[in-house]
Each structure stands twice: as structure tokens, then as C-alpha cells.
Amino acid sequence: xxxxxxxxxxxxxxxxxxxxxxxxxxxxxxxxxxxxxxxxxxxxxxxxxxxxxxxxxxxxxxxxxxxxxxxxxxxxxxxxxxxxxxxxxxxxxxxxxxxxxxxxxxxxxxxxxxxxxxxxxxxxxxxxxxxxxxxxxxxxxxxxxxxxxxxxxxxxxxxxxxxxxxxxxxxxxxxxxxxxxxxxxxxxxxxxxxxxxxxxxxxxxxxxxxxxxxxxxxxxxxxxxxxxxxxxxxxxxxxxxxxxxxxxxxxxxxxxxxxxxxxxxxxxxxxxxxxxxxxxxxxxxxxxxxxxxxxxxxxxxxxxxxxxxxxxxxxxxxxxxxxxxxxxxxxxxxxxxxxxxxxxxxxxxxxxxxxxxxxxxxxxxxxxxxxxxxxxxxxxxxxxxxxxxxxxxxxxxxxxxxxxxxxxxxxxxxxxxxxxxxxxxxxxxxxxxxxxxxxxxxxxxxxxxxxxxxxxxxxxxxxxxxxxxxxxxxxxxxxxxxxxxxxxxxxxxxxxxxxxxxxxxxxxxxxxxxxxxxxxxxxxxxxxxxxxxxxxxxxxxxxxxxxxxxxxxxxxxxxxxxxxxxxxxxxxxxxxxxxxxxxxxxxxxxxxxxxxxxxxxxxxxxxxxxxxxxxxxxxxxxxxxxxxxxxxxxxxxxxxxxxxxxxxxx
Amino acid sequence: xxxxxxxxxxxxxxxxxxxxxxxxxxxxxxxxxxxxxxxxxxxxxxxxxxxxxxxxxxxxxxxxxxxxxxxxxxxxxxxxxxxxxxxxxxxxxxxxxxxxxxxxxxxxxxxxxxxxxxxxxxxxxxxxxxxxxxxxxxxxxxxxxxxxxxxxxxxxxxxxxxxxxxxxxxxxxxxxxxxxxxxxxxxxxxxxxxxxxxxxxxxxxxxxxxxxxxxxxxxxxxxxxxxxxxxxxxxxxxxxxxxxxxxxxxxxxxxxxxxxxxxxxxxxxxxxxxxxxxxxx
Numbered sequence: 047x048x049x050x051x052x053x054x055x056x057x058x059x060x061x062x063x064x065x066x067x068x069x070x071x072x073x074x075x076x077x078x079x080x081x082x083x084x085x086x087x088x089x090x091x092x093x094x095x096x097x098x099x100x101x102x103x104x105x106x107x108x109x110x111x112x113x114x115x116x117x118x119x120x121x122x123x124x125x126x127x128x129x130x131x132x133x134x135x136x137x138x139x140x141x142x143x144x145x146x147x148x149x150x151x152x153x154x155x156x157x158x159x160x161x162x163x164x165x166x167x168x169x170x171x172x173x174x175x176x177x178x179x180x181x182x183x184x185x186x187x188x189x190x191x192x193x194x195x196x197x198x199x200x201x202x203x204x205x206x207x208x209x210x211x212x213x214x215x216x217x218x219x220x221x222x223x224x225x226x227x228x229x230x231x232x233x234x235x236x237x238x239x240x241x242x243x244x245x246x247x248x249x250x251x252x253x254x255x256x257x258x259x260x261x262x263x264x265x266x267x268x269x270x271x272x273x274x275x276x277x278x279x280x281x282x283x284x285x286x287x288x289x290x291x292x293x294x295x296x297x298x299x300x301x302x303x304x305x306x307x308x309x310x311x312x313x314x315x316x317x318x319x320x321x322x323x324x325x326x327x328x329x330x331x332x333x334x335x336x337x338x339x340x341x342x343x344x345x346x347x348x349x350x351x352x353x354x355x356x357x358x359x360x361x362x363x364x365x366x367x368x369x370x371x372x373x374x375x376x377x378x379x380x381x382x383x384x385x386x387x388x389x390x391x392x393x394x395x396x397x398x399x400x401x402x403x404x405x406x407x408x409x410x411x412x413x414x415x416x417x418x419x420x421x422x423x424x425x426x427x428x429x430x431x432x433x434x435x436x437x438x439x440x441x442x443x444x445x446x447x448x449x450x451x452x453x454x455x456x457x458x459x460x461x462x463x464x465x466x467x468x469x470x471x472x473x474x475x476x477x478x479x480x481x482x483x484x485x486x487x488x489x490x491x492x493x494x495x496x497x498x499x500x501x502x503x504x505x506x507x508x509x510x511x512x513x514x515x516x517x518x519x520x521x522x523x524x525x526x527x528x529x530x531x532x533x534x535x536x537x538x539x540x541x542x543x544x545x546x547x548x549x550x551x552x553x554x555x556x557x558x559x560x561x562x563x564x565x566x567x568x569x570x571x572x573x574x575x576x577x578x579x580x581x582x583x584x585x586x587x588x589x590x591x592x593x594x595x596x597x598x599x600x601x602x603x604x605x606x607x608x609x610x611x612x613x614x615x616x617x618x619x620x621x622x623x624x625x626x627x628x629x630x631x632x633x634x635x636x637x638x639x640x641x642x643x644x645x646x647x648x649x650x651x652x653x654x655x656x657x658x659x660x661x662x663x664x665x666x667x668x669x670x671x672x673x674x675x676x677x678x679x680x681x682x683x684x685x686x687x688x689x690x691x692x693x694x695x696x
Numbered sequence: 697x698x699x700x701x702x703x704x705x706x707x708x709x710x711x712x713x714x715x716x717x718x719x720x721x722x723x724x725x726x727x728x729x730x731x732x733x734x735x736x737x738x739x740x741x742x743x744x745x746x747x748x749x750x751x752x753x754x755x756x757x758x759x760x761x762x763x764x765x766x767x768x769x770x771x772x773x774x775x776x777x778x779x780x781x782x783x784x785x786x787x788x789x790x791x792x793x794x795x796x797x798x799x800x801x802x803x804x805x806x807x808x809x810x811x812x813x814x815x816x817x818x819x820x821x822x823x824x825x826x827x828x829x830x831x832x833x834x835x836x837x838x839x840x841x842x843x844x845x846x847x848x849x850x851x852x853x854x855x856x857x858x859x860x861x862x863x864x865x866x867x868x869x870x871x872x873x874x875x876x877x878x879x880x881x882x883x884x885x886x887x888x889x890x891x892x893x894x895x896x897x898x899x900x901x902x903x904x905x906x907x908x909x910x911x912x913x914x915x916x917x918x919x920x921x922x923x924x925x926x927x928x929x930x931x932x933x934x935x936x937x938x939x940x941x942x943x944x945x946x947x948x949x950x951x952x953x954x955x956x957x958x959x960x961x962x963x964x965x966x967x968x969x970x971x972x973x974x975x976x977x
Contacts, residue, residue: 118856118865119873192893201850201896204879287855287880301879311855311882316769320792322856468746546779547734547764630764632746635730643734643762653765657739657885660907 071591072506078498083519085558089534093334096537097327100124109328115289117322124325126332128289132302136285137274139210140217145267148221150433156229157251158427167434172684174441175219175612176676178619180648181669183280184655185444186212191284200299204286207298212280215440217270224269228262229255231574248423271340276527278622279652282307296390305333309529310622330530337525448669455667465632469654470661474668476633480644484628485617487553488560496564504572505594524562529622531559536626550640552628559623560613571605572598611680618676621648647672731951735763737771737784738859739883740902741940744806745784747967748959759951768859775943776800781952783943787859802941805959807974809903809929809937810864812913813888815895820844822914822921825935828868831898834875839896852887852899853878863938864900904972929974
């Protein structure tokens with residue numbers, strides 16, 4: 047970059063108007079990309095500023111390894127180990143549930159389903175993505191925990207398993223839609239070559255398509271883990287929040303507590319400047335560290351996979367060696383994985399049953415080896431179809447429950463009147479408008495910066511140190527839990543910049559939260575535009591910016607809109623980031639300036655569901671309105687997307 | 697085909713536009729000379745503030761009262777920082793808060809009893825404070841140890857930063873540690889909700905949250921069974937009761953003073969009673 051500026055200055059006399067425009071555009075895009083990096087440093091700085099005292103007062107090691115979290119005991123203890131373990135266990139469970147289901151459904155959508163079924167399932171998945179997390183939490187609280195308690199005859203249904211199931215469902219759309227994008231963008235020729243060599247459809251899918259799509263699928267899983275670790279409201283409502291280590295460690299019916307739920311439930315009532323307050327910011331720092339470590343691991347995997355499957359002529363030799371190594375690594379990995387599974391089985395069921403299970407699996411393996419490719423295909427397709435059916439039925443159950451209970455409340459008065467009697471009666475008009483304002487403002491702020499940053503990263507940058515730092519920044523931002531944005535928004539916008547509890551503070555906080563989603567999805571879809579197209583445009587004499595604006599951007603519009611859809615869904619349903627920055631529980635008038643506070647649907651639902659006895663009817667009504675609002679926005683986005691998809695020609 | 701799509705899209709965008717414009721106009725047409733009172737804090741006090749504010753606003757249509765939860769500490773901090781005009785708290789100011797914001801003035805607006813609740817199907821009707829403490833510190837883990845059925849007790853606790861929990865910990869637990877396996881809930885409503893859904897659960901909530909979905913346990917004290925009622929709290933027989941506060945930064949003035957006076961008036965205290973809390977004498 048500096049060399050570029052230097053050469054610019056020395057060659058100033060030959061810069062014509064056209065060039066100048068290009069440079070200004072590049073500069074602007076560069077700034078939006080750097081913005082993400084500055085932002086993440088800023089958040090870290092603020093968290094560190096507020097969290098540092100706990101490490102100094104209590105000691106880092108004691109803070110991390112202590113077995114007891116009891117900040118109000120005498121003496122208080124701030125051991126976070128059970129919370130860290132709880133977060134990891136809940137995440138693990140959620141991924142075990144969602145990854146197979148998600149990838150299965152993605153395969154079904156992109157390779158097996160007929161166009162009609164494909165559209166149905168895809169919109170189903172998008173609806174699933176649009177359901178706000180607070181609604182999932184509400185459903186979990188009312189239905190899932192009860193079902194678990196009765197079905198498994200446990201004293202309480204609020205446990206690790208409930209958290210993992212809800213989080214698994216929440217993360218499904220992320221995994222499905224991104225995996226599906228990755229699978230669909232595998233070039234048609236790969237498939238045709240494989241089929242023409244006599245491979246069955248399933249062999250083609252499992253040996254050719256999935257491996258080629260693996261980088262994309264890995265991205266899907268990374269994004270999913272980020273989402274799971276960051277989730278606050280839904281988890282808080284269903285995991286029981288006992289700060290203990292499950293006994294034994296695989297007891298999925300034990301109540302558990304995550305880092306986010308600790309921050310979520312305790313931040314509200316902690317005295318500013320107390321040791322407990324610093325401890326919560328310390329927790330946020332730990333959360334950050336976990337996300338960073340995960341990102342680094344995931345990036346290493348991603349690079350390995352890219353090296354393996356993207357064949358570039360220059361790297362051919364290196365690739366061959368790394369593939370050999372990878373094969374070796376893979377074998378070790380499988381051995382270790384199966385050992386872990388066996389250990390878990392023995393712990394769980396005892397030796398006899400485990401041996402039986404292992405024998406059954408071995409038998410299945412032998413049978414599968416023997417059966418013909420056709421039969422194997424049939425079985426595989428069955429499993430894949432089953433996963434799609436499960437996903438759709440989950441959606442059906444949740445929608446049915448909310449609609450059946452909420453539809454009776456809906457009326458013209460309900461959506462046009464302010465709430466009365468603590469929200470037990472009256473309507474939710476100010477909350478509807480407040481949510482529209484919040485989401486609209488957040489998108490307006492995040493979209494230009496996000497797309498600018500993505501264009502810079504995809505089109506202009508050379509992979510250097512600066513780019514690496516920017517990318518790390520964006521990834522860290524992506525994994526940053528929404529509750530941390532809430533803390534940051536409160537400490538910085540509300541208190542430090544003195545914006546107060548206001549619409550503006552909430553919009554900016556939400557915008558920061560959805561920024562990485564927009565950047566990542568936009569960049570992915572820009573990259574999916576073939577290089578050929580750019581070269582054709584450039585060779586016709588178009589400048590770089592003209593090429594991007596007239597050729598690359600229009601062709602990647604469908605991907606960009608997918609990103610925006612995911613962002614809208616997330617912004618409209620998030621409670622944690624606005625809880626301390628923008629919302630009030632009750633308000634008679636609409637906000638008249640950006641510095642007024644607002645009501646918002648998710649927060650209103652959260653308060654009705656957990657704080658106001660006897661407001662169940664209106665809680666269901668609010669949930670339904672929130673659903674309808676989000677789904678309406680989604681429908682618009684879907685229409686726009688299908689419109690652009692028709693314009694694609696490759 | 698494309699033209700049709702285009703029309704559809706522009707129609708949809710038009711509809712969104714209309715909604716936004718309508719919302720803006722709705723915002724603009726509100727009475728111009730309104731004054732805001734911003735109230736924030738404890739979820740225990742919130743229902744009182746909300747109901748009183750609704751009545752107050754119908755009497756003073758040019759005053760807009762904004763109420764939000766967040767918890768006692770958020771309320772105290774907000775009023776100290778000048779973000780809110782009135783803070784709500786279900787506990788006394790802590791030393792850090794007194795030294796951080798020396799001007800804060802807490803005003804007692806109501807009394808509240810802490811009620812032990814169990815599932816309606818649980819045959820237990822009364823417990824002594826000692827029994828409650830033993831359940832919450834983990835000495836008793838089965839209902840048969842306090843004369844109930846042979847079922848494991850599901851202990852429901854409040855989050856460790858709650859004002860209600862702090863009070864319970866001081867006055868029932870005598871600062872003993874809670875059993876670590878207790879489920880933690882971040883509001884009175886959530887505790888009630890869980891207890892009403894879980895047959896073997898026990899929890900504690902403010903008096904205002906007790907209704908027919910849960911059973912309130914009588915406290916046995918010196919051989920007497922004391923029912924958690926407004927009367928028993930007022931005459932001091934019920935052993936676990938506390939004060940609820942509204943906090944201002946300095947002496948309340950103008951409309952803020954007017955509002956707090958209204959809360960303390962007969963009408964305001966009537967609402968306190970309607971919401972299930974205990975009015976001041």
C-alpha cells in the first residue's frame with residue numbers, strides 16, 4: 047500500500063481523471079475493510095480495560111481454573127472453569143446434532159431434490175433462520191424442557207441436552223445454507239466427468255462433490271460454532287444455569303451454565319465497579335479468547351483443504367506431498383476419533399452394551415462394504431432424505447406451536463395499540479415500529495461498510511500481512527458473541543459517548559454485530575464469479591471499478607442478498623445487543639429522534655415470557671407478530687434473489 | 697416474466713416505503729410539548745412503576761414515562777450516570793455505589809415479602825426457616841426429609857447478582873453457601889414459571905408474583921404457621937420481608953417529584969396493593 051502511494055505521488059502528472067476516480071474508490075473500499083480491524087481492536091481494548099482488574103485482584107490462573115463460581119459468597123469465588131466447560135459441552139452437543147442433519151439436508155437440496163421440493167425446503171430453512179433466538183428460547187422453555195422432563199422421567203428438563211437441542215436447531219440454517227451454496231457452486235463438469243466414468247450418483251456426491259465443497263462446508267461449520275458460542279437468550283432460558291460440572295461428565299441431563307448465560311443473567315444486577323462487574327468482563331475476554339483459538343484452528347484446516355483440492359499448476363508438486371501427509375493425518379485422526387467414541391460409549395453404557403454396539407457397527411461396516419453401489423446409494427439417499435424431513439418437521443412443530451397459541455391474540459387493536467397493564471393486555475404497536483427502526487438503521491449502517499470491505503478483500507487486495515490482519519479481525523468480529531457487543535455498546539456508546547439508552551446506540555451496536563456476516567457472505571459470492579468474466583471485461587477496456595460495478599457485483603447479487611437475509615433475521619431477533627443499549631420495556635409514544643429509546647419485539651417477548659406472570663397470551667401473540675414481520679422481510683429478500691438468479695448465465 | 701417480477705418487487709418496496717412513512721408520520725404527529733421521565737432498574741419493582749405510570753400518564757397526557765428493566769444495579773448505575781431520571785431497586789445501595797454516586801437518594805415506595813413456592817401438587821404446606829436453609833444449602837436433597845414424598849428436590853435459585861437472592865442469602869441462609877446444583881433463573885417470573893412446570897421444584901419469589909399456578913408455603917415459626925399475606929407482612933409476623941426503592945439523583949424536583957409523590961399517594965399505594973405488593977402504612 048505504501049509503495050503504491052509513493053509511486054502515485056511521483057507519477058502525479060500522469061494521473062488522469064479516470065485513474066483518480068479508481069484510486070479514490072480503492073481508498074474508500076480499503077478504509078471500510080480497515081474499519082473492521084480497528085473496531086475489533088477497539089472492542090478488545092474496552093473489554094480489557096474493564097476486565098483487567100479481575101486478573102490483577104484475583105489472579106489469572108485462579109480465575110481460569112477455579113471450580114466454584116460464587117461471586118456473592120463469603121468470601122466470593124470467581125472460578126470460571128465450570129462455565130468454560132459448560133460452554134464447550136453445550137457447543138459440542140449442538141454441533142453433534144446439527145452438523146450431520148445440516149450437511150445431509152444440504153446434499154438433499156442441492157443434489158437430489160426436484161426443483162419444486164428444493165424450493166420448498168430452501169424456503170423452510172430460510173424461515174428457520176428467520177425465527178429469532180428469543181422465540182426459540184420461548185419454545186424451549188414452554189415445550190422442550192417439559193417434554194424432556196416427562197419423556198426421560200427426570201426431575202427437571204432444564205439441562206445440557208435442552209441447550210444443545212435448541213442451539214442445534216438455531217444453527218441448522220447457517221450450516222445448511224452455506225454448505226448448500228458450496229455444494230451447488232462445484233463446477234458441473236466435475237459431476238459430469240464422474241458420472242460418465244460410470245460412478246453412481248452417490249459415489250459422485252461422496253467422492254467428488256463433497257470433497258470439492260469441503261472448504262465451503264468447513265466455513266459453514268465455523269460460522270455455526272461462532273453462532274452457538276455467541277448465543278445468549280435461548281441458552282439462558284433452557285440450560286438451568288447451575289454452575290457445576292456434570293457428574294459424570296457425559297450426563298446430558300445435568301443442568302449446566304455457559305459463559306454467555308452468566309453474563310446475560312448477572313450483568314443486569316451487578317454493581318458498576320465491583321469485583322463481580324470486572325469478573326463478568328473477564329468472562330467476556332475468555333469468550334473472546336475461545337473464539338479466537340477456534341478461528342485460528344479453523345483457518346489452518348481451511349488452508350490445508352484449499353491446498354489439497356484447488357489444483358493450481360504451480361503448486362502441483364507441493365500438493366502431492368501434502369496429500370500424502372494428509373492421508374496419514376487422516377488415518378491418525380480416524381483412529382483417535384474412534385478411540386474417543388469407544389471410551390465415551392463405555393463410560394455411558396458400560397462394557398457389555400458398548401461391545402454389542404461396536405459389534406453391530408462393525409457388522410454394518412462389513413455389510414456396507416459388500417453391498418452393491420446401487421443399494422448403498424439407496425441407503426445413503428434414505429439417510430439424506432430423512433435428515434431433510436427431520437429439519438422440516440422441527441420447523442413445522444415450532445411454527446405450529448407459536449401460531450396455534452398466538453393466532454387468537456392477533457387483532458387490529460393488538461398491532462396498533464400501545465401495551466396496557468404490563469403488556470398483559472393492549473397491543474404492541476411501539477414495539478413493532480421500534481424493531482423496524484432498529485433493523486432498518488442497522489442494515490443502512492452495515493451494508494455500505496460491509497460490501498465495501500468485501501469488495502476490497504475479494505478484488506483489490508494481495509494476500510499480505512495487512513490483509514491477514516484484516517481477515518483475522520473480521521473473523522474475530524464474526525465469532526464475537528452478541529452479548530459482548532451489548533456490553534461494548536453499553537460501555538462505549540451509551541456511557542462513554544453519552545448517547546444514552548437510544549435508538550442510535552442500538553442501531554450502531556446491531557450494525558457492528560451483522561457486519562461480519564455481510565462481509566463474509568459478500569466476499570464468498572464475489573469469489574464465486576469466474577475469473578474469466580473479469581478478464582473478459584478488463585480486456586474490453588473497462589477499468590477495474592467498472593468491471594466490478596457492471597459485471598462482478600450484478601452477478602454475485604444473489605449471494606450478497608443471502609447474506610443480507612441472514613443479517614436481517616439475526617438483527618430483528620437479537621435481544622442481547624439491544625438490551626442494555628436501546629430498549630425500554632414500555633413507552634407510550636414512538637421515538638421522535640434517534641436519541642430516544644425504543645421498544646422492540648424480541649425484548650418485549652423476553653420480558654413477557656420471563657417477568658410478567660399471566661402475560662402468556664400476549665407473549666404468544668408477540669412471538670407470532672415477530673415471526674410474521676421477519677418472514678415478510680425474508681419473502682421480499684427471496685423474491686429479489688430469485689429475480690437476480692435468473693440473470694446469472696453460468 | 698421479468699417485467700412481472702419487476703412489478704412485484706416495486707410493489708413490495710412501495711409497501712415497505714408506506715410502512716416506514718406511516719411510522720415516521722405517526723412519530724411526528726405526537727403531542728409536541730411532551731416531557732420524558734426515564735425509569736430503569738429492578739424487575740421486581742417494574743410492575744408497580746408500570747401500572748402507576750399508566751395511570752399517571754392518563755392524568756397528565758403530555759408526560760411520557762419510559763420504563764425498562766435491567767436489574768437493580770443497572771437502575772442505580774443509570775440514575776447515577778444521568779441516563780435515567782429514576783432508578784428502581786429491590787435492595788439497599790452498596791458501599792461502592794454510595795461512594796461512586798454520593799448524591800443518590802433512595803425512597804422506599806413499597807414493602808415486599810419473599811415467598812417460598814412449590815408446585816401445586818406437592819403435599820407440603822409448611823416449612824421452617826431451618827428446613828428451607830437446609831434445602832438450599834444442600835443438606836436435604838429429598839422431599840421425604842421434610843415430610844414429603846420420596847422425590848428428589850429441584851432447587852430453583854436466583855442469579856448471583858439478584859437483589860432478591862442477596863436478601864434471601866442474608867436473612868434465610870445466614871450467609872451460608874447455596875447448593876451448587878441449584879438451577880439459576882434471572883427473574884421472579886422465570887422462577888415462578890419453572891416451579892409451575894416442575895412437580896418437585898422449590899423456589900422463592902416476591903409476593904407480587906404468587907398466583908394459582910404455584911403453591912405458597914407457610915413459614916413455621918415457634919410452632920405458629922404464618923401465611924405470606926399483606927397483613928402478616930405489615931404486622932411483622934412474616935419473617936422474610938424487605939423494602940423496595942425508587943432512587944433519584946439528588947432531591948427529586950419538578951415532574952419527577954410529582955411522579956414519586958403520586959406513587960406514594962393513596963392512589964399509587966392502591967396500585968401497589970393491586971399488584972400484590974405491600975403498601976406503606
